[in-house]
Amino acid sequence: MGIILSIENLWLEREGKAILRRVNLSVQQGTVHCLLGRNGSGKSTLAYTLIGSRGYVPSQGRIVFDGKDITHLSITDRARLGLTLAWQEPARFEGIRVGDYIALGMKEPSRERIEEALRAVALSPAEYLHRTVNENLSGGERKRIELAAVYAMRPKLAILDEPDSGIDVLSLDDIARLIRRMTEEGVTVLLITHRDRMVPVADVASLICEGEIIRTGDPRTVREHYARRCVPCKVAEPVETVRDYERYQ
Amino acid sequence: MNATNRFAREFEAIVKAYEMAGGDPAVFRSPRIASLVVSGSKVLGANETPGIHLEAEELPSGVRARVIVEPGVHIEYPVHLCFGVLPKEGVQEIHSHFEIGDGAQVAFLTHCTFPNAVKVKHVMDARIRVGKGALMHYAESHYHGESGGIEVISKAQIEVEEGGRYISGFELTHGRVGKLEFDYVVDVAARGVAELTAKAYGYGDDEIVVRETIRLNGERARGMAKSRIAVRDRARSEVVGTTEGNAPFTRGHVDCVEIVRDNAVANAIPVVRVKDPTAYITHEAAIGTVNKKELETLMARGLSEEEAVDVIIKGMLEG
Numbered sequence: 001m002g003i004i005l006s007i008e009n010l011w012l013e014r015e016g017k018a019i020l021r022r023v024n025l026s027v028q029q030g031t032v033h034c035l036l037g038r039n040g041s042g043k044s045t046l047a048y049t050l051i052g053s054r055g056y057v058p059s060q061g062r063i064v065f066d067g068k069d070i071t072h073l074s075i076t077d078r079a080r081l082g083l084t085l086a087w088q089e090p091a092r093f094e095g096i097r098v099g100d101y102i103a104l105g106m107k108e109p110s111r112e113r114i115e116e117a118l119r120a121v122a123l124s125p126a127e128y129l130h131r132t133v134n135e136n137l138s139g140g141e142r143k144r145i146e147l148a149a150v151y152a153m154r155p156k157l158a159i160l161d162e163p164d165s166g167i168d169v170l171s172l173d174d175i176a177r178l179i180r181r182m183t184e185e186g187v188t189v190l191l192i193t194h195r196d197r198m199v200p201v202a203d204v205a206s207l208i209c210e211g212e213i214i215r216t217g218d219p220r221t222v223r224e225h226y227a228r229r230c231v232p233c234k235v236a237e238p239v240e241t242v243r244d245y246e247r248y249q
Numbered sequence: 250m251n252a253t254n255r256f257a258r259e260f261e262a263i264v265k266a267y268e269m270a271g272g273d274p275a276v277f278r279s280p281r282i283a284s285l286v287v288s289g290s291k292v293l294g295a296n297e298t299p300g301i302h303l304e305a306e307e308l309p310s311g312v313r314a315r316v317i318v319e320p321g322v323h324i325e326y327p328v329h330l331c332f333g334v335l336p337k338e339g340v341q342e343i344h345s346h347f348e349i350g351d352g353a354q355v356a357f358l359t360h361c362t363f364p365n366a367v368k369v370k371h372v373m374d375a376r377i378r379v380g381k382g383a384l385m386h387y388a389e390s391h392y393h394g395e396s397g398g399i400e401v402i403s404k405a406q407i408e409v410e411e412g413g414r415y416i417s418g419f420e421l422t423h424g425r426v427g428k429l430e431f432d433y434v435v436d437v438a439a440r441g442v443a444e445l446t447a448k449a450y451g452y453g454d455d456e457i458v459v460r461e462t463i464r465l466n467g468e469r470a471r472g473m474a475k476s477r478i479a480v481r482d483r484a485r486s487e488v489v490g491t492t493e494g495n496a497p498f499t500r501g502h503v504d505c506v507e508i509v510r511d512n513a514v515a516n517a518i519p520v521v522r523v524k525d526p527t528a529y530i531t532h533e534a535a536i537g538t539v540n541k542k543e544l545e546t547l548m549a550r551g552l553s554e555e556e557a558v559d560v561i562i563k564g565m566l567e568g
Contacts, residue, residue, distance in 0.1 A: 078549075093543060093561065132568060149550065
Protein backbone atom coordinates (compact mmCIF):
# COMPACT_ATOMS: atom_id res chain seq x y z
CA MET A 1 0.00 0.00 0.00
CA GLY A 2 1.33 3.45 -0.90
CA ILE A 3 0.84 6.88 0.52
CA ILE A 4 -2.54 8.39 -0.34
CA LEU A 5 -2.02 11.76 1.34
CA SER A 6 1.22 13.62 1.72
CA ILE A 7 1.35 17.00 3.42
CA GLU A 8 4.67 18.71 2.88
CA ASN A 9 5.88 21.68 4.94
CA LEU A 10 2.40 23.23 5.05
CA TRP A 11 1.94 26.69 6.52
CA LEU A 12 -1.28 28.64 6.96
CA GLU A 13 -1.03 32.19 8.19
CA ARG A 14 -3.61 34.74 9.23
CA GLU A 15 -2.95 38.34 10.13
CA GLY A 16 0.72 37.61 10.54
CA LYS A 17 0.12 34.64 12.83
CA ALA A 18 0.95 31.07 11.85
CA ILE A 19 -2.11 28.86 12.36
CA LEU A 20 -0.54 25.79 10.78
CA ARG A 21 3.23 25.49 11.02
CA ARG A 22 5.52 23.27 8.95
CA VAL A 23 2.94 20.48 8.89
CA ASN A 24 4.40 17.27 7.50
CA LEU A 25 2.21 14.22 7.47
CA SER A 26 1.93 11.05 5.39
CA VAL A 27 -1.17 8.89 5.45
CA GLN A 28 -0.87 5.32 4.19
CA GLN A 29 -3.60 4.04 1.92
CA GLY A 30 -6.08 1.72 3.60
CA THR A 31 -5.19 2.76 7.14
CA VAL A 32 -6.86 4.71 9.92
CA HIS A 33 -4.67 7.65 10.85
CA CYS A 34 -5.65 9.48 14.01
CA LEU A 35 -4.88 13.18 14.39
CA LEU A 36 -5.01 13.94 18.09
CA GLY A 37 -4.89 17.35 19.70
CA ARG A 38 -6.60 19.57 22.19
CA ASN A 39 -9.33 22.04 21.23
CA GLY A 40 -7.92 24.92 19.24
CA SER A 41 -4.71 23.12 18.29
CA GLY A 42 -5.41 23.43 14.55
CA LYS A 43 -6.98 20.03 13.78
CA SER A 44 -10.12 21.36 12.09
CA THR A 45 -8.09 24.11 10.40
CA LEU A 46 -5.93 21.40 8.84
CA ALA A 47 -9.08 19.54 7.74
CA TYR A 48 -10.50 22.69 6.07
CA THR A 49 -7.15 23.32 4.40
CA LEU A 50 -7.02 19.74 3.12
CA ILE A 51 -10.47 19.92 1.53
CA GLY A 52 -9.77 23.38 0.05
CA SER A 53 -12.22 25.49 2.01
CA ARG A 54 -12.53 29.16 1.10
CA GLY A 55 -10.16 31.21 3.24
CA TYR A 56 -7.85 28.26 3.95
CA VAL A 57 -5.14 28.75 1.35
CA PRO A 58 -1.70 27.72 2.58
CA SER A 59 1.08 30.27 2.37
CA GLN A 60 3.71 27.57 1.91
CA GLY A 61 3.95 23.88 1.23
CA ARG A 62 1.88 21.48 -0.77
CA ILE A 63 -0.72 18.76 -0.47
CA VAL A 64 -0.36 15.67 -2.60
CA PHE A 65 -3.38 13.39 -2.80
CA ASP A 66 -3.26 10.07 -4.62
CA GLY A 67 -0.14 11.20 -6.47
CA LYS A 68 -1.57 14.56 -7.56
CA ASP A 69 -0.72 18.02 -6.24
CA ILE A 70 -4.10 19.32 -5.08
CA THR A 71 -2.85 22.39 -3.18
CA HIS A 72 -4.66 24.79 -5.50
CA LEU A 73 -7.65 22.70 -6.55
CA SER A 74 -11.22 23.61 -5.60
CA ILE A 75 -13.22 21.69 -3.01
CA THR A 76 -15.26 20.16 -5.81
CA ASP A 77 -12.20 18.95 -7.72
CA ARG A 78 -10.70 17.46 -4.56
CA ALA A 79 -13.98 15.72 -3.75
CA ARG A 80 -14.19 14.33 -7.27
CA LEU A 81 -10.69 12.91 -6.79
CA GLY A 82 -12.01 11.16 -3.68
CA LEU A 83 -11.30 13.45 -0.72
CA THR A 84 -14.12 14.49 1.57
CA LEU A 85 -14.91 15.61 5.11
CA ALA A 86 -17.51 14.64 7.70
CA TRP A 87 -17.94 17.96 9.51
CA GLN A 88 -17.65 18.34 13.24
CA GLU A 89 -20.75 20.55 13.29
CA PRO A 90 -22.64 19.58 10.14
CA ALA A 91 -24.70 22.11 8.23
CA ARG A 92 -28.48 21.90 8.16
CA PHE A 93 -30.44 22.13 4.95
CA GLU A 94 -33.98 23.37 4.68
CA GLY A 95 -36.10 21.20 2.43
CA ILE A 96 -33.51 18.49 1.64
CA ARG A 97 -34.48 15.01 2.71
CA VAL A 98 -32.04 12.65 4.36
CA GLY A 99 -32.17 10.15 1.49
CA ASP A 100 -31.54 12.85 -1.10
CA TYR A 101 -28.75 14.38 0.97
CA ILE A 102 -26.92 11.06 1.22
CA ALA A 103 -27.45 10.40 -2.50
CA LEU A 104 -25.88 13.74 -3.49
CA GLY A 105 -22.35 12.44 -2.95
CA MET A 106 -22.85 9.04 -4.53
CA LYS A 107 -21.65 8.34 -8.05
CA GLU A 108 -24.40 5.78 -8.58
CA PRO A 109 -27.09 6.41 -5.99
CA SER A 110 -29.14 3.39 -4.97
CA ARG A 111 -31.75 3.04 -2.28
CA GLU A 112 -30.02 -0.09 -0.96
CA ARG A 113 -26.74 1.75 -0.40
CA ILE A 114 -28.50 4.72 1.24
CA GLU A 115 -30.38 2.45 3.61
CA GLU A 116 -27.21 0.49 4.34
CA ALA A 117 -25.44 3.76 5.20
CA LEU A 118 -28.21 4.77 7.60
CA ARG A 119 -28.14 1.40 9.30
CA ALA A 120 -24.34 1.70 9.59
CA VAL A 121 -24.85 4.73 11.85
CA ALA A 122 -27.65 3.06 13.80
CA LEU A 123 -30.50 5.02 12.21
CA SER A 124 -33.64 3.33 10.93
CA PRO A 125 -34.14 4.00 7.18
CA ALA A 126 -37.90 3.81 7.60
CA GLU A 127 -37.78 6.54 10.21
CA TYR A 128 -35.15 8.83 8.70
CA LEU A 129 -35.11 8.48 4.91
CA HIS A 130 -37.83 11.08 4.35
CA ARG A 131 -37.03 13.44 7.18
CA THR A 132 -35.52 16.80 6.36
CA VAL A 133 -31.90 17.63 7.18
CA ASN A 134 -32.98 20.73 9.08
CA GLU A 135 -33.16 22.00 12.64
CA ASN A 136 -35.74 19.35 13.55
CA LEU A 137 -32.91 16.84 13.76
CA SER A 138 -30.82 16.83 16.91
CA GLY A 139 -27.10 17.55 16.69
CA GLY A 140 -26.38 13.86 17.24
CA GLU A 141 -28.79 12.74 14.52
CA ARG A 142 -27.29 15.27 12.13
CA LYS A 143 -23.78 13.97 12.86
CA ARG A 144 -24.84 10.41 12.22
CA ILE A 145 -26.37 11.41 8.89
CA GLU A 146 -23.16 13.23 7.99
CA LEU A 147 -21.17 10.07 8.67
CA ALA A 148 -23.71 8.03 6.69
CA ALA A 149 -23.31 10.39 3.72
CA VAL A 150 -19.54 10.04 3.78
CA TYR A 151 -19.78 6.27 4.14
CA ALA A 152 -22.22 6.04 1.23
CA MET A 153 -19.96 8.21 -0.93
CA ARG A 154 -17.07 5.70 -0.71
CA PRO A 155 -14.31 8.31 -1.01
CA LYS A 156 -10.65 7.36 -1.22
CA LEU A 157 -9.93 9.40 1.90
CA ALA A 158 -12.53 10.39 4.49
CA ILE A 159 -11.62 13.00 7.07
CA LEU A 160 -13.83 12.46 10.11
CA ASP A 161 -13.74 15.57 12.30
CA GLU A 162 -14.59 14.73 15.92
CA PRO A 163 -17.18 12.03 15.12
CA ASP A 164 -17.66 11.35 18.82
CA SER A 165 -18.21 14.89 20.08
CA GLY A 166 -21.62 16.22 21.10
CA ILE A 167 -24.77 14.77 22.59
CA ASP A 168 -26.54 11.69 21.27
CA VAL A 169 -23.64 10.73 19.03
CA LEU A 170 -22.58 7.20 18.23
CA SER A 171 -20.82 5.18 20.90
CA LEU A 172 -17.13 4.53 20.53
CA ASP A 173 -17.88 0.93 19.51
CA ASP A 174 -20.31 2.12 16.84
CA ILE A 175 -17.73 4.55 15.44
CA ALA A 176 -15.05 1.86 15.48
CA ARG A 177 -17.41 -0.49 13.63
CA LEU A 178 -18.23 2.18 11.04
CA ILE A 179 -14.57 2.97 10.47
CA ARG A 180 -13.81 -0.73 10.08
CA ARG A 181 -16.54 -1.01 7.44
CA MET A 182 -15.09 1.96 5.63
CA THR A 183 -11.58 0.53 5.55
CA GLU A 184 -12.95 -2.84 4.40
CA GLU A 185 -14.40 -0.98 1.42
CA GLY A 186 -11.01 0.55 0.65
CA VAL A 187 -11.55 3.94 2.29
CA THR A 188 -8.61 5.50 4.11
CA VAL A 189 -9.65 7.40 7.24
CA LEU A 190 -8.06 10.47 8.81
CA LEU A 191 -9.71 10.53 12.21
CA ILE A 192 -9.59 13.89 14.00
CA THR A 193 -10.26 13.92 17.72
CA HIS A 194 -9.34 15.50 21.02
CA ARG A 195 -10.38 12.39 22.99
CA ASP A 196 -7.61 9.90 23.48
CA ARG A 197 -10.16 7.09 23.90
CA MET A 198 -10.56 7.15 20.10
CA VAL A 199 -6.88 6.45 19.43
CA PRO A 200 -7.00 2.60 19.68
CA VAL A 201 -9.18 2.59 16.56
CA ALA A 202 -6.19 3.87 14.57
CA ASP A 203 -3.22 2.18 12.92
CA VAL A 204 -1.08 5.31 13.24
CA ALA A 205 -1.50 8.47 15.31
CA SER A 206 -0.13 12.00 15.11
CA LEU A 207 -0.22 14.67 17.75
CA ILE A 208 -0.83 18.29 16.80
CA CYS A 209 -0.02 21.22 19.08
CA GLU A 210 -0.24 24.91 18.22
CA GLY A 211 -0.66 24.08 14.54
CA GLU A 212 2.34 21.81 14.36
CA ILE A 213 2.59 18.02 14.18
CA ILE A 214 4.87 17.21 17.09
CA ARG A 215 4.75 13.44 17.11
CA THR A 216 3.72 10.60 14.79
CA GLY A 217 3.89 6.91 15.44
CA ASP A 218 2.39 3.98 17.26
CA PRO A 219 -1.06 4.97 18.59
CA ARG A 220 -0.34 3.72 22.13
CA THR A 221 2.83 5.79 22.41
CA VAL A 222 1.16 8.91 21.07
CA ARG A 223 -1.83 8.38 23.35
CA GLU A 224 0.40 8.01 26.40
CA HIS A 225 2.26 11.18 25.52
CA TYR A 226 -1.03 13.05 25.04
CA ALA A 227 -2.50 11.79 28.30
CA ARG A 228 0.66 12.58 30.23
CA ARG A 229 1.67 15.91 28.70
CA CYS A 230 -1.38 17.45 27.06
CA VAL A 231 -4.30 16.89 29.42
CA PRO A 232 -4.53 19.43 30.91
CA CYS A 233 -2.51 21.44 28.45
CA LYS A 234 0.16 23.56 30.09
CA VAL A 235 1.93 25.07 27.13
CA ALA A 236 -0.28 25.97 24.24
CA GLU A 237 -2.69 28.77 23.42
CA PRO A 238 -5.50 27.90 21.01
CA VAL A 239 -4.46 28.80 17.46
CA GLU A 240 -7.92 28.53 15.92
CA THR A 241 -11.14 26.81 16.83
CA VAL A 242 -13.89 25.30 14.72
CA ARG A 243 -15.98 28.42 15.43
CA ASP A 244 -13.59 30.52 13.34
CA TYR A 245 -14.59 28.73 10.15
CA GLU A 246 -17.49 31.06 9.28
CA ARG A 247 -15.24 34.11 9.58
CA TYR A 248 -13.00 33.19 6.71
CA GLN A 249 -14.53 33.72 3.30
CA MET B 250 -65.03 25.73 -35.96
CA ASN B 251 -68.17 25.90 -33.85
CA ALA B 252 -68.41 27.31 -30.33
CA THR B 253 -68.50 23.87 -28.66
CA ASN B 254 -65.27 22.81 -30.38
CA ARG B 255 -63.56 26.10 -29.51
CA PHE B 256 -64.63 25.68 -25.88
CA ALA B 257 -63.40 22.08 -25.78
CA ARG B 258 -60.05 23.04 -27.30
CA GLU B 259 -59.58 25.90 -24.86
CA PHE B 260 -60.46 23.58 -21.99
CA GLU B 261 -57.87 21.05 -23.18
CA ALA B 262 -55.27 23.80 -23.60
CA ILE B 263 -55.73 25.26 -20.11
CA VAL B 264 -55.77 21.79 -18.56
CA LYS B 265 -52.52 21.00 -20.41
CA ALA B 266 -51.03 24.22 -19.01
CA TYR B 267 -52.30 23.17 -15.58
CA GLU B 268 -50.43 19.90 -15.97
CA MET B 269 -47.25 21.85 -16.88
CA ALA B 270 -47.72 23.77 -13.65
CA GLY B 271 -47.60 20.51 -11.72
CA GLY B 272 -51.31 19.76 -11.46
CA ASP B 273 -53.03 16.46 -12.20
CA PRO B 274 -55.48 16.96 -15.08
CA ALA B 275 -57.51 13.90 -14.09
CA VAL B 276 -59.04 15.87 -11.21
CA PHE B 277 -61.16 17.90 -13.65
CA ARG B 278 -62.88 14.74 -14.89
CA SER B 279 -63.62 13.28 -11.50
CA PRO B 280 -67.16 13.88 -10.21
CA ARG B 281 -65.91 13.43 -6.64
CA ILE B 282 -63.58 16.42 -6.81
CA ALA B 283 -64.89 19.96 -6.78
CA SER B 284 -63.14 22.18 -9.31
CA LEU B 285 -63.25 25.45 -11.18
CA VAL B 286 -61.43 26.14 -14.45
CA VAL B 287 -61.08 29.69 -15.74
CA SER B 288 -59.19 30.73 -18.85
CA GLY B 289 -58.90 34.48 -19.28
CA SER B 290 -62.42 35.67 -18.54
CA LYS B 291 -64.15 32.42 -19.51
CA VAL B 292 -65.42 29.88 -17.04
CA LEU B 293 -64.64 26.57 -18.75
CA GLY B 294 -65.71 24.27 -16.01
CA ALA B 295 -67.22 24.25 -12.53
CA ASN B 296 -67.88 21.07 -10.60
CA GLU B 297 -69.57 21.07 -7.22
CA THR B 298 -69.62 18.23 -4.73
CA PRO B 299 -71.92 17.80 -1.73
CA GLY B 300 -71.36 20.58 0.80
CA ILE B 301 -69.52 22.97 -1.49
CA HIS B 302 -70.98 25.52 -3.86
CA LEU B 303 -69.03 27.21 -6.61
CA GLU B 304 -70.55 30.17 -8.42
CA ALA B 305 -68.65 31.96 -11.13
CA GLU B 306 -69.73 34.98 -13.11
CA GLU B 307 -67.86 36.14 -16.18
CA LEU B 308 -66.73 39.78 -16.22
CA PRO B 309 -65.23 41.79 -19.10
CA SER B 310 -61.69 41.13 -17.87
CA GLY B 311 -62.04 38.22 -15.52
CA VAL B 312 -64.35 36.33 -13.23
CA ARG B 313 -66.20 36.91 -10.00
CA ALA B 314 -66.24 33.67 -8.02
CA ARG B 315 -68.05 32.71 -4.87
CA VAL B 316 -67.08 29.59 -2.95
CA ILE B 317 -69.26 28.45 -0.09
CA VAL B 318 -68.55 25.48 2.15
CA GLU B 319 -71.51 24.53 4.30
CA PRO B 320 -71.10 24.53 8.09
CA GLY B 321 -69.80 21.30 9.59
CA VAL B 322 -68.93 19.74 6.24
CA HIS B 323 -65.54 18.10 5.79
CA ILE B 324 -64.64 18.13 2.12
CA GLU B 325 -62.76 14.89 1.53
CA TYR B 326 -60.71 15.82 -1.53
CA PRO B 327 -58.94 19.11 -2.14
CA VAL B 328 -60.87 21.55 -4.29
CA HIS B 329 -58.92 22.26 -7.48
CA LEU B 330 -58.91 25.75 -8.91
CA CYS B 331 -57.24 26.43 -12.24
CA PHE B 332 -56.70 29.96 -13.52
CA GLY B 333 -54.67 30.99 -16.51
CA VAL B 334 -54.13 33.11 -19.56
CA LEU B 335 -52.85 31.28 -22.60
CA PRO B 336 -52.33 34.10 -25.13
CA LYS B 337 -49.19 36.24 -24.96
CA GLU B 338 -51.19 39.26 -23.86
CA GLY B 339 -54.19 39.72 -21.64
CA VAL B 340 -55.67 40.68 -18.31
CA GLN B 341 -57.30 38.30 -15.87
CA GLU B 342 -58.92 39.56 -12.71
CA ILE B 343 -60.28 37.01 -10.28
CA HIS B 344 -62.50 38.54 -7.62
CA SER B 345 -63.29 35.78 -5.20
CA HIS B 346 -65.21 35.35 -2.01
CA PHE B 347 -64.68 32.28 0.16
CA GLU B 348 -67.12 31.50 2.91
CA ILE B 349 -66.07 28.55 5.05
CA GLY B 350 -68.91 27.65 7.38
CA ASP B 351 -68.50 27.08 11.10
CA GLY B 352 -66.79 23.77 11.81
CA ALA B 353 -66.15 23.01 8.13
CA GLN B 354 -62.86 21.67 6.81
CA VAL B 355 -61.58 22.18 3.29
CA ALA B 356 -58.37 22.38 1.28
CA PHE B 357 -57.85 24.26 -1.98
CA LEU B 358 -55.16 23.60 -4.56
CA THR B 359 -54.89 26.51 -6.94
CA HIS B 360 -52.71 26.57 -10.03
CA CYS B 361 -52.20 29.77 -11.96
CA THR B 362 -50.54 29.24 -15.30
CA PHE B 363 -49.27 31.75 -17.84
CA PRO B 364 -46.88 29.77 -20.02
CA ASN B 365 -46.79 32.18 -22.97
CA ALA B 366 -47.05 35.50 -21.14
CA VAL B 367 -45.34 38.46 -22.78
CA LYS B 368 -47.67 41.13 -21.49
CA VAL B 369 -50.13 39.61 -19.04
CA LYS B 370 -51.64 41.03 -15.88
CA HIS B 371 -53.16 38.64 -13.36
CA VAL B 372 -55.05 39.98 -10.37
CA MET B 373 -56.30 37.79 -7.54
CA ASP B 374 -58.42 39.72 -5.09
CA ALA B 375 -59.88 37.50 -2.41
CA ARG B 376 -62.13 37.97 0.60
CA ILE B 377 -62.05 34.97 2.87
CA ARG B 378 -64.02 34.19 6.00
CA VAL B 379 -63.09 31.11 7.99
CA GLY B 380 -65.92 30.37 10.40
CA LYS B 381 -65.76 29.37 14.03
CA GLY B 382 -63.75 26.18 14.48
CA ALA B 383 -63.34 25.79 10.72
CA LEU B 384 -60.16 24.83 8.88
CA MET B 385 -59.08 26.14 5.50
CA HIS B 386 -55.90 25.13 3.71
CA TYR B 387 -55.10 27.19 0.64
CA ALA B 388 -52.14 26.40 -1.62
CA GLU B 389 -51.48 28.50 -4.71
CA SER B 390 -48.69 27.74 -7.14
CA HIS B 391 -47.79 29.63 -10.29
CA TYR B 392 -46.21 28.55 -13.50
CA HIS B 393 -44.91 31.37 -15.67
CA GLY B 394 -43.03 31.28 -18.94
CA GLU B 395 -39.50 32.54 -19.40
CA SER B 396 -40.21 35.99 -20.89
CA GLY B 397 -40.89 37.75 -17.59
CA GLY B 398 -43.67 39.78 -19.16
CA ILE B 399 -46.19 39.15 -16.44
CA GLU B 400 -47.51 41.13 -13.54
CA VAL B 401 -49.16 39.29 -10.67
CA ILE B 402 -51.11 41.12 -8.01
CA SER B 403 -52.27 38.70 -5.36
CA LYS B 404 -54.28 40.26 -2.54
CA ALA B 405 -56.38 38.68 0.15
CA GLN B 406 -58.22 39.86 3.22
CA ILE B 407 -58.88 36.98 5.54
CA GLU B 408 -61.00 36.84 8.64
CA VAL B 409 -60.49 33.87 10.94
CA GLU B 410 -63.22 33.53 13.52
CA GLU B 411 -62.94 32.04 16.99
CA GLY B 412 -61.06 28.75 16.97
CA GLY B 413 -60.76 28.78 13.18
CA ARG B 414 -57.57 27.93 11.30
CA TYR B 415 -56.28 29.37 8.05
CA ILE B 416 -53.12 27.94 6.53
CA SER B 417 -51.88 29.16 3.18
CA GLY B 418 -48.91 28.65 0.92
CA PHE B 419 -48.04 30.71 -2.14
CA GLU B 420 -45.33 29.57 -4.58
CA LEU B 421 -43.90 31.31 -7.59
CA THR B 422 -40.77 29.29 -8.20
CA HIS B 423 -41.14 28.01 -11.76
CA GLY B 424 -40.47 30.32 -14.67
CA ARG B 425 -39.84 34.05 -14.44
CA VAL B 426 -41.65 35.94 -11.70
CA GLY B 427 -42.00 39.11 -13.75
CA LYS B 428 -43.52 41.53 -11.30
CA LEU B 429 -45.16 40.18 -8.18
CA GLU B 430 -47.09 42.10 -5.58
CA PHE B 431 -48.31 39.79 -2.85
CA ASP B 432 -50.36 41.27 -0.04
CA TYR B 433 -52.24 39.14 2.48
CA VAL B 434 -53.85 40.53 5.61
CA VAL B 435 -55.34 38.20 8.21
CA ASP B 436 -57.42 39.12 11.25
CA VAL B 437 -57.53 36.32 13.80
CA ALA B 438 -60.10 36.02 16.56
CA ALA B 439 -59.71 34.22 19.88
CA ARG B 440 -57.90 30.87 19.75
CA GLY B 441 -57.71 31.14 15.99
CA VAL B 442 -54.61 30.27 13.96
CA ALA B 443 -53.14 31.81 10.81
CA GLU B 444 -50.06 30.57 9.00
CA LEU B 445 -48.90 32.30 5.84
CA THR B 446 -46.01 31.08 3.69
CA ALA B 447 -44.80 32.80 0.53
CA LYS B 448 -42.01 31.49 -1.70
CA ALA B 449 -40.61 33.06 -4.85
CA TYR B 450 -37.52 32.76 -7.02
CA GLY B 451 -36.68 35.86 -9.03
CA TYR B 452 -34.07 36.32 -11.73
CA GLY B 453 -33.42 38.54 -14.73
CA ASP B 454 -35.01 41.85 -13.76
CA ASP B 455 -37.88 40.34 -11.77
CA GLU B 456 -39.43 42.36 -8.97
CA ILE B 457 -40.92 40.73 -5.89
CA VAL B 458 -42.87 42.46 -3.14
CA VAL B 459 -44.32 40.29 -0.38
CA ARG B 460 -46.43 41.73 2.41
CA GLU B 461 -47.81 39.39 5.02
CA THR B 462 -49.79 40.85 7.88
CA ILE B 463 -51.29 38.89 10.73
CA ARG B 464 -53.33 40.70 13.35
CA LEU B 465 -53.90 38.54 16.40
CA ASN B 466 -56.97 40.25 17.77
CA GLY B 467 -58.47 37.59 20.02
CA GLU B 468 -57.17 36.01 23.19
CA ARG B 469 -54.69 33.15 22.61
CA ALA B 470 -54.72 33.61 18.85
CA ARG B 471 -51.58 32.37 17.08
CA GLY B 472 -49.92 33.27 13.83
CA MET B 473 -46.84 32.81 11.70
CA ALA B 474 -45.77 34.80 8.66
CA LYS B 475 -43.07 32.91 6.79
CA SER B 476 -41.30 33.82 3.56
CA ARG B 477 -38.57 32.21 1.51
CA ILE B 478 -37.22 34.27 -1.36
CA ALA B 479 -34.25 33.77 -3.67
CA VAL B 480 -33.07 36.40 -6.14
CA ARG B 481 -30.23 36.45 -8.63
CA ASP B 482 -29.10 38.44 -11.68
CA ARG B 483 -30.63 41.92 -11.26
CA ALA B 484 -33.82 40.83 -9.51
CA ARG B 485 -35.15 42.72 -6.50
CA SER B 486 -37.19 41.62 -3.56
CA GLU B 487 -38.81 43.22 -0.58
CA VAL B 488 -40.52 41.35 2.21
CA VAL B 489 -42.58 43.03 4.91
CA GLY B 490 -43.78 40.55 7.47
CA THR B 491 -45.98 42.02 10.16
CA THR B 492 -47.44 40.33 13.19
CA GLU B 493 -49.49 42.15 15.78
CA GLY B 494 -50.26 40.85 19.24
CA ASN B 495 -53.38 42.82 20.06
CA ALA B 496 -54.92 40.58 22.70
CA PRO B 497 -53.89 38.64 25.81
CA PHE B 498 -51.65 35.59 25.42
CA THR B 499 -51.37 35.86 21.67
CA ARG B 500 -48.33 34.19 20.10
CA GLY B 501 -46.81 35.11 16.77
CA HIS B 502 -43.67 34.74 14.72
CA VAL B 503 -42.25 36.35 11.58
CA ASP B 504 -39.71 34.19 9.73
CA CYS B 505 -38.01 35.52 6.61
CA VAL B 506 -35.08 34.08 4.67
CA GLU B 507 -33.81 35.65 1.47
CA ILE B 508 -30.88 34.36 -0.58
CA VAL B 509 -29.16 36.91 -2.80
CA ARG B 510 -26.80 36.21 -5.70
CA ASP B 511 -25.06 38.24 -8.39
CA ASN B 512 -26.33 41.85 -8.54
CA ALA B 513 -29.72 41.17 -7.02
CA VAL B 514 -31.00 43.24 -4.11
CA ALA B 515 -33.16 42.05 -1.21
CA ASN B 516 -34.86 43.87 1.63
CA ALA B 517 -36.58 42.40 4.64
CA ILE B 518 -38.64 44.37 7.11
CA PRO B 519 -40.01 42.30 9.96
CA VAL B 520 -42.57 44.30 11.92
CA VAL B 521 -43.59 43.18 15.37
CA ARG B 522 -46.28 45.12 17.19
CA VAL B 523 -47.63 44.29 20.63
CA LYS B 524 -50.53 46.00 22.38
CA ASP B 525 -50.94 43.58 25.26
CA PRO B 526 -48.22 42.82 27.80
CA THR B 527 -48.98 39.11 27.80
CA ALA B 528 -48.59 38.81 24.03
CA TYR B 529 -45.36 37.29 22.76
CA ILE B 530 -44.28 37.97 19.19
CA THR B 531 -40.87 37.05 17.77
CA HIS B 532 -39.14 37.55 14.46
CA GLU B 533 -36.13 36.35 12.56
CA ALA B 534 -34.87 37.55 9.21
CA ALA B 535 -31.79 36.39 7.37
CA ILE B 536 -30.60 37.87 4.12
CA GLY B 537 -27.39 36.98 2.41
CA THR B 538 -25.62 34.76 0.05
CA VAL B 539 -25.74 31.01 0.41
CA ASN B 540 -24.37 29.85 3.76
CA LYS B 541 -20.69 28.94 3.46
CA LYS B 542 -20.93 25.68 5.35
CA GLU B 543 -23.98 24.48 3.41
CA LEU B 544 -22.22 25.33 0.16
CA GLU B 545 -18.91 23.71 1.06
CA THR B 546 -20.58 20.62 2.49
CA LEU B 547 -22.20 19.93 -0.86
CA MET B 548 -19.05 20.83 -2.79
CA ALA B 549 -17.14 18.36 -0.61
CA ARG B 550 -19.53 15.73 -1.95
CA GLY B 551 -18.45 16.58 -5.49
CA LEU B 552 -21.06 19.13 -6.56
CA SER B 553 -19.87 22.22 -8.44
CA GLU B 554 -20.57 25.57 -6.78
CA GLU B 555 -23.46 26.25 -9.16
CA GLU B 556 -24.96 22.80 -8.57
CA ALA B 557 -24.62 23.25 -4.81
CA VAL B 558 -26.33 26.67 -4.89
CA ASP B 559 -29.11 25.21 -6.99
CA VAL B 560 -29.67 22.35 -4.53
CA ILE B 561 -29.73 24.74 -1.56
CA ILE B 562 -32.15 27.19 -3.18
CA LYS B 563 -34.45 24.43 -4.42
CA GLY B 564 -34.46 22.90 -0.96
CA MET B 565 -35.37 26.22 0.61
CA LEU B 566 -38.14 26.91 -1.89
CA GLU B 567 -39.59 23.43 -2.15
CA GLY B 568 -39.21 22.35 1.45
